[in-house]
Amino acid sequence: MVSDITFLYYHLNSIVYAKLRLSKQYFILVWHYERTTNSINIVSGFMYELIITEKPAAANKIAEALADGKPIKDNYQGAPYYRLTHGKKDIVVACAVGHLYGLAEKEKKGWRFPVFDIEWQPVSENSKGAAFTKKYLNAIKKLAKDSNEFTVATDFDQEGEVIGLNIVRYLCKRKDANRMKFSTLTKDELRESYNNKSKHIEWGQAESGEARHYLDFYNGINYSRALTAAIKSTGAFKLMSTGRVQGPALKIIVDREKEIKAFVSKPFWQIEFFGEHNSREIIAWHKEDKFWEKTKADGVMIKTKNQKEAKIGSLDRKQFNQMPPFPFDLTSLQVEGYRCHGISPKEILEIGQELYTSGYISYPRTSSQQLPPAIGYIKVLNDLNKQKKYSDLVKKLLKKSSLKPNNGKKTDPAHPAIYPTGIIPAELAERESKMYDLIVKRFIATFAENAVRETMTADINCNNEIFIAKGTRTIEKGWHEFYSPYVNLEEVELPSMKKDDKIKVSKIELISRETQPPKRYTPASIIKDLEKRNLGTKATRSEIVDTLFQRGYVQGKAIEATNLGISMVETLEKYCPKILDEDLTRRFEIEMDKIREGNEKKEQLLEDAKDAIIKITAELKKHQKEIGADLQKANKETQDEMSFLGICPVCKQGNISMRRGKFGAFAACNRYPDCKTIFSIPKNALIKPAKKDCEACGFPKVLAIKKARQPMEFCLNSKCPTKLVEGEVGKQARAIAKGEIKRKCPKCSEGDIVLRSSIYGKFYGCSKYPKCRYTEKLANTQKD
Numbered sequence: 001m002v003s004d005i006t007f008l009y010y011h012l013n014s015i016v017y018a019k020l021r022l023s024k025q026y027f028i029l030v031w032h033y034e035r036t037t038n039s040i041n042i043v044s045g046f047m048y049e050l051i052i053t054e055k056p057a058a059a060n061k062i063a064e065a066l067a068d069g070k071p072i073k074d075n076y077q078g079a080p081y082y083r084l085t086h087g088k089k090d091i092v093v094a095c096a097v098g099h100l101y102g103l104a105e106k107e108k109k110g111w112r113f114p115v116f117d118i119e120w121q122p123v124s125e126n127s128k129g130a131a132f133t134k135k136y137l138n139a140i141k142k143l144a145k146d147s148n149e150f151t152v153a154t155d156f157d158q159e160g161e162v163i164g165l166n167i168v169r170y171l172c173k174r175k176d177a178n179r180m181k182f183s184t185l186t187k188d189e190l191r192e193s194y195n196n197k198s199k200h201i202e203w204g205q206a207e208s209g210e211a212r213h214y215l216d217f218y219n220g221i222n223y224s225r226a227l228t229a230a231i232k233s234t235g236a237f238k239l240m241s242t243g244r245v246q247g248p249a250l251k252i253i254v255d256r257e258k259e260i261k262a263f264v265s266k267p268f269w270q271i272e273f274f275g276e277h278n279s280r281e282i283i284a285w286h287k288e289d290k291f292w293e294k295t296k297a298d299g300v301m302i303k304t305k306n307q308k309e310a311k312i313g314s315l316d317r318k319q320f321n322q323m324p325p326f327p328f329d330l331t332s333l334q335v336e337g338y339r340c341h342g343i344s345p346k347e348i349l350e351i352g353q354e355l356y357t358s359g360y361i362s363y364p365r366t367s368s369q370q371l372p373p374a375i376g377y378i379k380v381l382n383d384l385n386k387q388k389k390y391s392d393l394v395k396k397l398l399k400k401s402s403l404k405p406n407n408g409k410k411t412d413p414a415h416p417a418i419y420p421t422g423i424i425p426a427e428l429a430e431r432e433s434k435m436y437d438l439i440v441k442r443f444i445a446t447f448a449e450n451a452v453r454e455t456m457t458a459d460i461n462c463n464n465e466i467f468i469a470k471g472t473r474t475i476e477k478g479w480h481e482f483y484s485p486y487v488n489l490e491e492v493e494l495p496s497m498k499k500d501d502k503i504k505v506s507k508i509e510l511i512s513r514e515t516q517p518p519k520r521y522t523p524a525s526i527i528k529d530l531e532k533r534n535l536g537t538k539a540t541r542s543e544i545v546d547t548l549f550q551r552g553y554v555q556g557k558a559i560e561a562t563n564l565g566i567s568m569v570e571t572l573e574k575y576c577p578k579i580l581d582e583d584l585t586r587r588f589e590i591e592m593d594k595i596r597e598g599n600e601k602k603e604q605l606l607e608d609a610k611d612a613i614i615k616i617t618a619e620l621k622k623h624q625k626e627i628g629a630d631l632q633k634a635n636k637e638t639q640d641e642m643s644f645l646g647i648c649p650v651c652k653q654g655n656i657s658m659r660r661g662k663f664g665a666f667a668a669c670n671r672y673p674d675c676k677t678i679f680s681i682p683k684n685a686l687i688k689p690a691k692k693d694c695e696a697c698g699f700p701k702v703l704a705i706k707k708a709r710q711p712m713e714f715c716l717n718s719k720c721p722t723k724l725v726e727g728e729v730g731k732q733a734r735a736i737a738k739g740e741i742k743r744k745c746p747k748c749s750e751g752d753i754v755l756r757s758s759i760y761g762k763f764y765g766c767s768k769y770p771k772c773r774y775t776e777k778l779a780n781t782q783k784d
Helices: 055-066 128-145 158-170 186-196 202-230 246-262 294-304 331-340 345-357 376-382 388-398 428-445 523-532 541-550 561-573 582-596 602-624 624-643 727-738
Strands: 002-007 015-022 026-034 039-045 048-053 072-076 080-084 089-095 102-106 120-124 147-153 267-277 280-286 309-323 451-462 465-476 501-515 642-647 653-661 665-668 678-680 688-695 699-705 712-715 753-758 761-766
Touching: 002 267, 048 055, 048 158, 055 080, 055 089, 055 186, 055 345, 055 699, 080 128, 089 128, 102 158, 102 202, 120 128, 128 147, 128 267, 147 158, 158 202, 158 642, 186 309, 186 624, 202 582, 202 602, 246 523, 246 541, 246 561, 267 294, 267 376, 267 465, 280 451, 294 465, 294 501, 331 345, 331 523, 345 428, 345 523, 345 541, 376 388, 376 428, 388 428, 451 501, 523 541, 561 602, 561 624, 582 602, 602 624, 624 642, 624 653, 624 688, 642 688, 642 699, 665 688
Parallel strands: 048 089, 048 147
Antiparallel strands: 002 015, 015 026, 026 039, 072 080, 080 089, 102 120, 267 280, 267 501, 280 465, 309 451, 309 501, 451 465, 642 653, 653 665, 665 678, 688 699, 699 712, 753 761
8 A cells, every 4th residue: 555655845826746655656646725725635647738848948938937836847867847837737848959850861871872761860869969968858758658738839930840840749649739839938928829829730830841851961961972972982081061052052152252263353543532612621523433544534634733723513412211220030130240240140140049048039030020019019118118228219219109110021920020028138248248239229220210311412613524522411310329339321421512612622633443353252241142042041041151161162251262162163063063053942942932831742842852862963973083083182272271371480491281180280380300390279269370470470370260259360489479478567467477466356256366378378367267267368457
């Protein structure tokens, strides 16, 4: 019978759980405490609804939002989950950590292609890096056994739907589940989403998302294996990759690179006029703008030579309204974040996701430029009003008789444009703070009035040669005030003038120029171009571009195709151009949209894809040796180019190149053993050539690139004068190093400030490193 009884009281509203341990079996009964009668009644055996989220942070937010009291946090094998009651319902909220399942071959039979016999398998079984996901999979599997109802609460997009679908069918052993749909992790929206959850998974989204996974796997594994096999056929090895979108994306960059290299500059001349009116300078340009023949420009210069006076001909003033910017979709946020803060699009998406899971902004992976009234404009603004930084601006908006955002045309069936929820952020990192501010300013600017600007054009007659002066000024700031400091407009105000006014001629200059090649893509502009061409998705474009960098196909902030990238495109164009076909990729994107809308079946799309891949891989096999030879040659050239740091400063004959040895990366002269010059380089950063020498000592400089930080430029020479600390700052540093000056760390209050050094030079840091990572530049420290 009963060998032991243990009561565990969980105060969740009026529910008390009693756990009865009977011999070797456990039964959980729910006891309902009737407060009005002071009686305890057994209600039922303990069954609950299981809510499945995409990330642990989302599980916490949903549990806190739905719980009538306080949710109880528990864990299984270290994976967290939450128990709570909502009304008369018992709920458990569990979480994944992104994808718990990934596509893999059913049977691994070596390096073969094409392969199409694939299935969903736990990612922990196929990737060492994903081993941590196993405990989350196990937790959901165990919790599902005692659940009688299932609700998917992953991100409401194709990826989220696939994550939820795989959990429901493989762990919960169900064919369908309820679906919560939300765009923010705020309490009100989550409760509303739960109360209005649909009875079914969003099948169109799930089917389309699954089709995309299959399509990307088919293309990625088969093309990459074919190209890697081609390299291996030459006796070398390099993991090559291309894919359904990666190939066309690389071709776009390579085509631009070829255009730049083939560009032949053409000379032209412009004539600039400098004058003065009422003690104010006027700058104008000859109406011809560009003179392609110098003799014509010389003629104008002769005609205007020694002229002391000019006069105003016609004057034209025009006022125009400048509408507020559209709300942010993901692409415009990435473009603007890169313009304003120099943050890469990939990192902006990561920051956006972090701000979303913290509850500070709405879902960032959206194509929409529209803010619907349902988000509650006044509530969000009232909440933002509590933040001192925005209160003055918000109060001005709240005085308006009506609030209407300047919505754009782009829409998204799942989510509105990106907007702040109004929840006051806790302490944010520098880049998170910058992006949050940009999102808030953009949101409030969309509700502001039009700006009013005025353009003024003046024709200036100098001995019958006409020069044109143009000015633009802001008459009414309107939304500019709300979007400051991110407004990117030039203010050129001309002096007050009227027809026939005299202008004193200061000088007239002939300027020689050349036409310039097209600009290289930036990480932001390439994403914008991919969107315009309908290649990839809002969520994957930045990752695709990042892959091109990782594979060595492109390099630089202004994206430059490497020899390997150019050779990849030229080789594929020569032997197998279909891999690079934008139209084929775009057609599949359109068909996946049709699947989401329920107008097409994924099976037909995948059959079409298989047919195309079989034909393409056959061509790759046919020309394997030629492809391998071309790619290996380009790979060697690219490796040499990307590892070259500069001329050896010791022997003056060899090249300093990056090498990899038993203990990691280092830089050394390639004339070893004749020259034994060697330099250590940081192990915790990506090192790239700076392509210049140090001004102080002449040694090569390199760039150290760390995630979420600006690249740091430094000299390889550990004794470089730029790394020596002199003067008062040096005296103080030496005193701290000797222990003559002591100061507690201002961050942790436990460690002492000590003098530390790295390859970048000397700096102050906490003695408790790595527990405390506080650092200071030497010049920032005050003497005690």
